[in-house]
Amino acid sequence: MNLVATRISARSSLGLSRRSCKSSAELSHRTPRMVQRSVLYTYPLAKEYREYLEMKKQAMVIDPMVIAATPKVISSTFAEPWKVVTVPESEIAALKAMHYDGFEFGKTLYNIATYREISNTNPFDKDPLALKDKLQSRKPGEGIFTNVATGPYGQREFKYLYLIDSNGMHIIREMMPCEASSRGVPLHSLIKLRGVIGGEIFFDDQNPRVAYVNFGSARLTFRNSGEAENAAKFILSLGYDKIVAVYSDRDFSTAPYGMKDRYGESLANAVYVRESL
Numbered sequence: 001m002n003l004v005a006t007r008i009s010a011r012s013s014l015g016l017s018r019r020s021c022k023s024s025a026e027l028s029h030r031t032p033r034m035v036q037r038s039v040l041y042t043y044p045l046a047k048e049y050r051e052y053l054e055m056k057k058q059a060m061v062i063d064p065m066v067i068a069a070t071p072k073v074i075s076s077t078f079a080e081p082w083k084v085v086t087v088p089e090s091e092i093a094a095l096k097a098m099h100y101d102g103f104e105f106g107k108t109l110y111n112i113a114t115y116r117e118i119s120n121t122n123p124f125d126k127d128p129l130a131l132k133d134k135l136q137s138r139k140p141g142e143g144i145f146t147n148v149a150t151g152p153y154g155q156r157e158f159k160y161l162y163l164i165d166s167n168g169m170h171i172i173r174e175m176m177p178c179e180a181s182s183r184g185v186p187l188h189s190l191i192k193l194r195g196v197i198g199g200e201i202f203f204d205d206q207n208p209r210v211a212y213v214n215f216g217s218a219r220l221t222f223r224n225s226g227e228a229e230n231a232a233k234f235i236l237s238l239g240y241d242k243i244v245a246v247y248s249d250r251d252f253s254t255a256p257y258g259m260k261d262r263y264g265e266s267l268a269n270a271v272y273v274r275e276s277l
Contacts, residue, residue, distance in 0.1 A: 064157075064185060074152075074155055075153070084270070084273070085232075087233050087273065088275045092237045095233065095237035100167075101166070110140075111234075112234060115194050115195065118193060118194065118219050119220070121187065122182055125187050126190075127189075127190055128193050130181075131191055134172055137167060137168050140234065140238060141237065141238075143239045144208060145203070148171075148203050150205035153212035154263045156175060157175050158203070159200050160172060160173050161188055161200060161201075162200070162201045162213075163192050163198040164197050165196060170191050172191060187219075189219065195220050197231050199216060201213050209239065210243075211243055212244045213232065213244070213246065214247075215245060216246070216247065223252060225249065225252065228245060236274055241277055242273045242274075243273075244269050245269060246267050
C-alpha cells in the first residue's frame with residue numbers, strides 16, 4: 001500500500017508538472033490579451049484648485065491703469081524722524097565684501113536675518129519664475145537702481161516691491177499687469193519663495209540717491225528694529241546716500257509693527273545717511 005501510494009503520488013506530481021509546463025509554453029505563444037480596467041486618477045488638491053479658480057474669477061482684479069489715474073494716497077507726509085543714524089563707510093565696505101553662494105540654512109545674511117518662507121499669501125500665487133525676466137537686482141556695491149519710476153512716498157503708481165535674499169535686493173514695480181497673479185499685479189511670492197526681509201520702496205524724484213522704504217510688509221516683515229536698521233544699511237551699500245525708513249520706535253515683543261502705520265500724515269520714520277555726506 002505504501003509503495004502504491006508513493007507511486008501514485010509520484011505520477012500525479014509528474015503529470016501536474018508536465019501540464020503546467022505545457023500550459024506555460026502555450027501561453028508564451030499567445031497574443032497578449034488586453035484587460036480593460038477602470039482607473040481613477042485623483043489630484044489631491046483638485047477640490048481646492050477648483051474653488052480657487054472660481055474665487056479668482058469672482059475676485060476684483062486690480063487694474064493698474066485705474067489705480068494710476070486715481071491713487072488712494074497722494075504724497076504721504078513724514079513727522080520729524082525719531083532717529084537719525086550716520087552709517088560709517090567701514091560698515092558699508094564690509095557689506096560690499098559679503099558674498100553668498102545661495103541658500104544657507106540658519107545663516108544670517110547681510111547682518112539682517114536668516115531665510116524664511118513668504119507668509120500670508122495665496123498658495124497658488126507662489127511662482128519664483130513668474131517675474132524672473134522683469135526684476136531688477138543689485139548686490140552691495142553694484143550701484144543704485146536705474147530706469148525706475150520716481151515719485152512721492154505713498155502714491156501707489158510709484159511703488160516698488162522689494163525682497164532681499166543671498167543674491168541681493170530684487171525690485172519690481174507693483175502697478176503693472178501680471179497674469180500669474182490672482183490679484184492682477186506682482187506679489188512678493190512671485191519674486192522669490194523665501195527671503196530675508198521684504199516690503200515696499202519708493203525712489204525720490206528730486207534726488208536719485210534717496211529712497212523711502214516701508215518695512216511693514218505682511219509677507220516678509222521685520223521682527224525687531226535691528227533687522228530694520230541693518231536692512232536700511234544694506235540699501236545704502238547699493239550706492240544710496242539717504243534712506244527714510246518708515247517705522248516707529250516701539251517694543252516689538254508686545255506691539256508688533258502695524259500695517260496701518262504705512263501711509264498718511266505724520267508718519268514715524270528713522271533716517272539713515274552715509275558718513276561721507
